[in-house]
Amino acid sequence: MDIYINRKPADITLDTEKNLGDVLQGIEMWLTPSRSRIKGISIDGEVLGENELGAAFGKNVDKIKRLDIAVASYCELATEALGHLQETCVNYENSPFMDRRDIYSVWEASAAARFLASDIKDIYELARGALSGEGLSTTELVILIDERLREFANPGNEIGGSSALVDTTAGRMEELSLDIQTGKDARAAETMQLFSRTGEKLLRILSILESEGLAMDTFTIDDLPAGTFLNEFNTALNELSAAYTNKDMVLAGDIAEYELAPRLRKLFSALDSSREPFST
Numbered sequence: 092m093d094i095y096i097n098r099k100p101a102d103i104t105l106d107t108e109k110n111l112g113d114v115l116q117g118i119e120m121w122l123t124p125s126r127s128r129i130k131g132i133s134i135d136g137e138v139l140g141e142n143e144l145g146a147a148f149g150k151n152v153d154k155i156k157r158l159d160i161a162v163a164s165y166c167e168l169a170t171e172a173l174g175h176l177q178e179t180c181v182n183y184e185n186s187p188f189m190d191r192r193d194i195y196s197v198w199e200a201s202a203a204a205r206f207l208a209s210d211i212k213d214i215y216e217l218a219r220g221a222l223s224g225e226g227l228s229t230t231e232l233v234i235l236i237d238e239r240l241r242e243f244a245n246p247g248n249e250i251g252g253s254s255a256l257v258d259t260t261a262g263r264m265e266e267l268s269l270d271i272q273t274g275k276d277a278r279a280a281e282t283m284q285l286f287s288r289t290g291e292k293l294l295r296i297l298s299i300l301e302s303e304g305l306a307m308d309t310f311t312i313d314d315l316p317a318g319t320f321l322n323e324f325n326t327a328l329n330e331l332s333a334a335y336t337n338k339d340m341v342l343a344g345d346i347a348e349y350e351l352a353p354r355l356r357k358l359f360s361a362l363d364s365s366r367e368p369f370s371t
Contacts, residue, residue, distance in 0.1 A: 092157070094114070094160070095158070098159070103118075108152060110148065110149050110151055110152060111148050111150045111158070113152075115132070125302065126164070126165035127164050129160055130161045130163040131160070132147075132158070132160055132161070133158075134147065134158060135155065136159075164303075166302060168206055169206070169239075169243055170244065171203065171206075172203040172204075172207050172210075173211075174240070176204075176214070176236060179197075180230075181229075182194055183222060195222040195223060211239070214239065218232060245370060246296045246303070246369045247366035247367065247370025247371070248371070253289075253292065253293070253359065257355060257356065257359040260282075261353075261355050264351055265347070265348045266282070267279055267344050267347040267348065268340075268343075268345065269344075271340045271344050286347075286351065297358075300369055312358055312361040313357040317361075323354070327346060327351050327354065331346045331350075
């Protein structure tokens, strides 16, 4: 059996694989580190539909002359799923109220929705709310989708454009203790929301850079291996959460100012220094 991936001959030698299911399982394991996925399969020129895959898994490899596998990267799949949701939102907004439930149902059953449910859960949950008439409006959701699409399309540029956001957020975290002490509870809560959004954005872009080839085993943040830095970052977040739970506002302010604000700046600096190969 000759195996082609994205129309190019694949250097794959079958060993113990007896049927198509065995072969595909092995290829999926090979793709896992890059977060790529099998997007389509054809056997001897015949494209297999989604409903035909299960029955084909047991087919003996000796009866297959050519296996073509279409593979898509995580970024490609995410961009496609987000684009589909964006189109759905526009259609939903421009449709009569009586048609909106059907639009939601069609999206919910789509491959795009399944991908978001497994890989971009926050957008999936926001979409479910917006398309069912709860939570964000579809117009507001489109704004968030636009941001995510920019991150996938050009993560380097998106990092470069986040400098002011990071500076503002870190500065607000440094002022959190004073805000708490002077009774500015609303501003303190707003600061925490801003920090959460900014931190999540930087971590999303780090994940995208990794899927696009950033070597995490050699990538360092503040002279620490990335994994070590992120573990320490997460520990500080947990300590902040515990301080809030225990109503220890002095400790919460200290953690925000001396632990999280500088780490946010260092994470951004490391990403900014590595963004050039991922910019267009």
